Amino acid sequence: MDKRVFFPSKTVPLLLLLPQLVITLVFFYWPAVQAVVMSFQMEDAFGTTSEFVGFENYTAVFTDPFYYRAMGVTAVFSTAVAFLSLSLSLLLAVMADRDIKGAGLYRTLLIWPYAVAPAIAGVLWYFMFQPSLGLFARMLRDWGIDWNPLLNGDHAMILVVMAATWKQISYNFLFFLAGLQAIPKSLIEAAAIDGARPFRRFWTIVFPLLSPTTFFLFVVNIVYVFFDTFGIIDAVTGGGPAKTTTTLVFKVYADGRLGGDLGGSAAQSVVLMVMVIALTAIQFRFIERKVSY
Amino acid sequence: MMRKQTRNGLMASACVAGLFLAAAPMAAQAQTEIQWWHAMTGANNDVINKLADDFNASQTDYKVVVSYKGSYPDTLNAGIAAFRAGNAPHIIQVFEVGTATMMAAKGAIKPVQELMKEAGETFDPQSYLPAITGYYSTAKGEMLSFPFNSSSMVMWVNKDALKKANITDIPKTWPDVFEAAKKLKTAGYATCGFSTGWTTWANIEQLSAWHNLPLATKANGLDGFDTVLTFNGPVQVRHLQNLVELQKDKTFDYSGRTSTGEGRFTSGECPIFLTSSGFFGNVKANAKFDYAAAPMPYYPDVAGAPQNSIIGGASLWVMGGKKSDEYKGVAKFLTFLSDTDRQAKLHIDSGYLPITKAAYAKVKASGFYQQNPDRETPLLELTHKTPTDNSRGLRFGNMVQMRDDWSEEIEAALAGKKSAQQALDDAVARGNQTLRQFERTANR
Incomplete structure (x- = not known):
């Protein structure tokens, strides 16, 4: 039966939509338009004077060698975080989905980190791996590893990847668990009767049936890595040492807030916005085809 | 049941809000508020609160309201954002490396020397240690901000x-x-x-x-x-x-x-x-x-x-576009801060340097440095030789x-x-x- 409701005029539906539309316009579209406008201007930090400079900010962005370096850093960082957080949370979800004692407790504990603010998560990891105070840093040093994220770029990158991954695992876990629980038990049991081992059952039945969830999470994770990891990077490394952990979004912040270059920062964020839109479009166009709903 | 509770809650908050609304204009009529944003934590935060309380108790026309705004860069950014939104504080504490940013924002600030002159308060840039005056003055010698906490x-x-x-x-x-x-x-x-x-x-x-x-x-x-x-x-x-x-x-x-x-x-x-x-x-x-x-x-x-050596630390900047009555209060407060006894006590309590020559002499005369030689080291460094163009300070x-x-x-x-x-x-x-x-x- 068709449950569609018909309104006599357009006023009522518009009124009902209005709050959401207003929120979207005020909090999403208006700032985005502001960013585009600012990206064509050059002004001092206080905004007392501003000058229209055309595409000069964009030219500056694309001729800045550090911008390309930040792109490289972002590529490494996002691939590592997306891959690790997706695979680890899938593993955890598969483990927690079994009938074991205290499954509810494990699940709750695994979801907890999601409630931790990014900056707090960053500080937590910073302290654990701080070369002279950190518990784990001392352990690594005792094993003869010269752990020093203050000077060694690879160590700093490993640290922010770990923190960002840890923060995202809970979210992915939640969706994977729901996805797993939606898979009909009968399919798996049938395969088991046919003699398929657990690993084979997972690859041929569970993983393909989970693909819509995986795809959704993949898109969400990429957006997360591009935008939301800024707090973690700020707290753990501040983009250092020598810009080895300066991602595109952190550069937007550093140039705009710390450097007072609002025009250049706005231009970068517009470019970043276009990049993420393009990336998401590509994902939907090409990867989604492989998804079986 | 739920609904009733909610309604009662609303009534209660409405009553509380009403009380505040009734009380607020009375306070505002009596006193002019002066907002002071700062970045001090721990023991130094207590020093700031104490200064404001002492000033508020010393007279009835003005009330200094302090707010902590986070680290130095955070405080500066909060000030910039507030100025852009049209509600900047009267006084903002800015660290020494933010000096050039503030100086360049001509319309956004009120030079302290000008403010003091207009309000008829005495203010002598030469009373500060030379390393400090140089740091916060323009090339022409006009002091733009009020030195507050300095270190080296x-x-x-x-x-x-x-x-x-x-x-x-x-x-x-x-x-x-x-x-x-x-x-x-x-x-x-x-x-x-x-x-x-x-x-x-x-x-x-x-x-x-x-x-x-x-x-x-x-x-x-x-x-x-x-x-x-x-x-x-x-x-x-x-x-x-x-x-x-x-x-x-x-x-x-x-x-x-x-x-x-x-x-x-x-x-x-x-x-x-x-x-x-x-x-x-x-x-x-x-x-x-x-x-x-x-x-x-x-x-x-x-x-x-x-x-x-050169100084570090912060100075107080007065923001532009405020009413002349409010500026009078700001000037009175800065005069209050300049008092030699107060400066000397500030130095001993906070660990920052005495910024006026008089305060330094007073603390020295009291024999404080004989017991605490560590506290004089940065002062000896700052005053070791007459500053040259290479050592007066920096402004980038x-x-x-x-x-x-x-x-x-x-x-x-x-x-x-x-x-x-x-x-x-x-x-x-x-x-x-x-x-x-x-x-x-x-x-x-």
Whole structure:
């Protein structure tokens, strides 16, 4: 039966939509338009004077060698975080989905980190791996590893990847668990009767049936890595040492807030916005085809 | 049931709101409020609150309201955002490296000297220590902000550690420090012989001033925004090269860009540590060993070294576009802060420097420094010689970001990715780019 409701005029539906539309316009579209406008201007930090400079900010962005370096850093960082957080949370979800004692407790504990603010998560990891105070840093040093994220770029990158991954695992876990629980038990049991081992059952039945969830999470994770990891990077490394952990979004912040270059920062964020839109479009166009709903 | 509760709750909050609404205009009529935004935490936060309370109790026309706005960069950014939104505070505490940013914002600030003159309050820039007046005045000599908390860089030394390594005298020169650090390393301080906080402040800015070497043209930027950086000279390169060599076996060990590594001194890990004299409160509270604050080391073969150190810390800026009645209150409050007794007490309580000549003389006369010689070290450094164009101070636009850029180059050199010369050449080149961009937005 068709449950569609018909309104006599357009006023009522518009009124009902209005709050959401207003929120979207005020909090999403208006700032985005502001960013585009600012990206064509050059002004001092206080905004007392501003000058229209055309595409000069964009030219500056694309001729800045550090911008390309930040792109490289972002590529490494996002691939590592997306891959690790997706695979680890899938593993955890598969483990927690079994009938074991205290499954509810494990699940709750695994979801907890999601409630931790990014900056707090960053500080937590910073302290654990701080070369002279950190518990784990001392352990690594005792094993003869010269752990020093203050000077060694690879160590700093490993640290922010770990923190960002840890923060995202809970979210992915939640969706994977729901996805797993939606898979009909009968399919798996049938395969088991046919003699398929657990690993084979997972690859041929569970993983393909989970693909819509995986795809959704993949898109969400990429957006997360591009935008939301800024707090973690700020707290753990501040983009250092020598810009080895300066991602595109952190550069937007550093140039705009710390450097007072609002025009250049706005231009970068517009470019970043276009990049993420393009990336998401590509994902939907090409990867989604492989998804079986 | 649920609904009733909600309604009762609403009624209650409405009543409370009504009470506030009724009370607020009464207070506002009687007193003019003056907003003061600051970045002080811990013991220094208490000092700020006490100052405001004392001022509010001393008269009835004005009420100073203090708000903590986070770290120095956070406070500056909060002030900028508030100004753009049209509700800036009256007074904002800005750290020394934000000075150029504030100075360039002509319409956004009210020069303190002008404010005091208009309000008929006495204000003499010459009453401050010269190193301080120079830092906060324009090239023409007009003082734009009100010096509040100042510090300088000193070398904190763990005397117990020196004893353990059989070092009798506190090292005075850089070669002495390197020698001492090597001995300390063999005596058990394996992970860090010596280190510094605020890496660029220590190894570029103070180093240059202390050796009477220019950081940049135009008196380090004090005489104009068209300044060009020049700190990639032989002494600075040699110093960085020394650090690079010593980093290899951790005779020197890098401790980050800001004050975050300071705990390595108080924990006993790094027995020699160059950082702000404002670190005093922490050392006093946490160091479980005998310590001293010694003057910064120097290279004895550099002619004229040591010269004098430059200040750090913050000053109070008065924001523009306020009512003249409010400015009167601000001026009264600044006069209140200038009082010699108050300045002297502030110095003793907070660990920051006495900023007026009178306060310094008063504390000195009281015999305070005989019991606390560590507290005079930064003052002796600041006043060691008459400041030259290389040591009066520095004023660079976008300094917060520029310090990050310089730190990156130092980090690259210490990690062995670049030579010391290359790193400083690149730091200068990147800094000059930033300065030109700032000059462009500042001069319109």
